[in-house]
Amino acid sequence: MTGPGPVHWLFGDQLGPHFLRPSRDSGLERDTPLLMIEARSVFRRRRFHRAKAHLVLSAMRHRAAELGDRLTYVRADTYREGLARAVGEGPVSVHHPTSYAALRLVRSLPQVTVGPARGFLMAMDDFAAWAEGHRGRRLRQEDFYRWVRRDHDLLMEGDTPAGGRWNLDHDNREPPPREAHTLPVPAPYRPREDEIDEEVRHDLDRWERDGDVSFVGRDGPRVFPATRAEARAALRRFVEHRLPAFGPYEDAMLAADPVMSHSLLSSSLNLGLLDPAECAERAEAAWRADRAPLNSVEGFVRQIAGWREYVWQLYWYFGEGYRDSNALRHTAPLPDWWDTLDADDVRARCLHTVLAQVRDTGWTHHIPRLMVLGSYALQRGWDPAAVTDWFHRSFVDGYDWVMVPNVVGMSQYADGGRMTTKPYTTGGAYVNRMSDLCGPCAYRPGDRTGDHACPYTAGYWTFLHRHRSRLAHNPRTAQAVHGLDRLPDLDELRRQERSRGDAAP
Structure with a gap:
């Protein structure tokens, strides 16, 4: 347990030296005792990517080792339990957390004083x-x-x-x-793993064996x-x-x-x-x-x-209610093959490749996220809240503040245009132009219907048809919507997409 004076609580995403610079509004001085809490309940609430859990725990434990006796590191079931064990009812300061859930927690604790956020350029x-x-x-x-x-x-x-x-x-x-x-x-x-990584992997293995938590994805050698x-x-x-x-x-x-x-x-x-x-x-x-x-x-x-x-x-x-935006009224659930990162069940080469990258590393860059993963989910009308949660859980850099605007606003257009001027989705032609992913694929980017119909090309046109009344009035999508009238196979296209259902493409 720490001493009777003020203690500064560091969350697991506040690990750099800029979070320890003394200032009046943070309650921090050069010798202020520090606290970090590793709460097992965080990993029970969501089925995170194993590599993400490994990275976060490794980073926290490495930082604790660096800070030495100045920091008390508590492993507890919940944050509240860890705080009670470490400081009792003593005074605690904390930088503004990075999620609404964490902010509600610290504001509910009478002994905690919340200072301004750090780690960003603008107040x-x-x-x-x-x-x-x-x-x-x-x-x-x-x-x-x-x-x-x-x-x-x-x-x-x-x-x-x-x-x-x-x-x-x-x-x-x-x-x-x-x-x-x-x-x-x-x-x-690429970093090299050390004994702390070995300890983290041992702990994660034990938690899974005990049935305490469950993960998706693979935890190979740490790459971040x-x-x-x-x-x-x-x-x-x-x-x-x-x-x-x-x-x-x-x-x-x-x-x-x-x-x-x-x-x-x-x-x-x-x-x-x-x-x-x-x-x-x-x-x-x-x-x-x-x-x-x-x-x-x-x-x-x-x-x-x-x-x-x-x-x-x-x-x-935008406020906490922004996460519930669903202007397109998409409610379809995520299929199991997507939720479990089962890339081997996918024939479409672009989606197979990107889903495998996420499965193996918990990462892929912004264009596969937006134009392969996000676009596919948008075209199929999946619940944007479920898509947001999936991105949060599946990516090593995914946090609530990251994924809510990126997925709700940018990827799924669920806010109806508050953040972006149009839905970001397209047919297979874009993927074909910007990659080498289409050549050996079982599908052809130019085919809308038939055995070789590209799921992105077919999905693009059925998406436009489903939201025709809304998108016809958007200057950035009106021309594409008018193109629906020139499609001779629209009825066949719609039947084909209905028959596809939740099956992996």
Whole structure:
């Protein structure tokens, strides 16, 4: 048990040094005793990916070892039990947690004082003020991104953006190089497991044997950083060796190369091992030193200072009820083959490949998430709350604040357009253009019906038909909806999709 003075409680996603900087509003001083609680109940509530459970526990235990006697590490059934054992009714401070559930918990405890959030670029109050200034207008990510760039002086030349343009997306949409099976870039940083990982794996094995918890996916050698030193090594390798090729191919997919030139830093950022400012600034420094092209650096900075920050802010600004949005009234349950990551049951090569990547590592990059996994779920009308929960459980970088806006708003269009201007779904032609996944597939991207009908092409047109009245009035989808009238096989297409049901494609 800790002493009678104030104690600062660190959650398992608050692991970097920026969470220990002293400040008046956090209740932290240089010698404030620290507390971390490993609550078994977290893993009972959801059937998480085994690799995700391993990474989180490994990161927490590594951080505890680094902090030594300053930190009390409690293994308990619940957070409340762990807190009672560690501090009784003594005073506790905590940084603003990253989920509504955790925030409700800490606010329900009379001895806990909640300070501002850390690990993000903008204060929530500042975002709320900015959003109120846009009342009646869409909260466009592009406008927010420009504000963050100005405020943090990222990729700026005085008052203008570096290179004269804010957005270099047009330069970052190339398909993969022809005939290439992998992108010709150095491999990403990969950590080595140690005795703490061995202990974690032993504990997870025991919990499963005892029937205490259940996981999905595989837990091979850990492939994502669990310490600050590993995360910094991963950032350094990305910036020095992989960032130059990142931009052009950030939307491309290759069957044999799931990581392409992506940074693989999302889990480190979301565990709090890296600060977003250091990631963006290091990438900018590479451009200013002429070691990386501007389009690649801008694309990376946009992911960190634009999209990630935007998602975090919208999670809190839209409120907890946002997660229940279901503007398209999709209610179909997730099939078992999807829920259990049974990639071997899937014939469609793109979906088989991506689902296997998730099964084996708990990760795949943003385009497979959006245009392969999310698009398939959207086309089949699956319950967006169930899809959101699946992404949360199945990805090593998945947290509530990450997945609610990304899935409800971006992927499943369940908010009816509060976050994005159109549903992000397409037929097989997009996958064929941006990948090498369609060539050997049992299905043909151009076929809507018949034995070789691509499930994405067929699903795209049936999705448009099902929501015709809504999408016909959207300027970004109206032309596609009008194309329904030119389909000679629409009735056959609808019968075919009904007969497919929940079967794996």
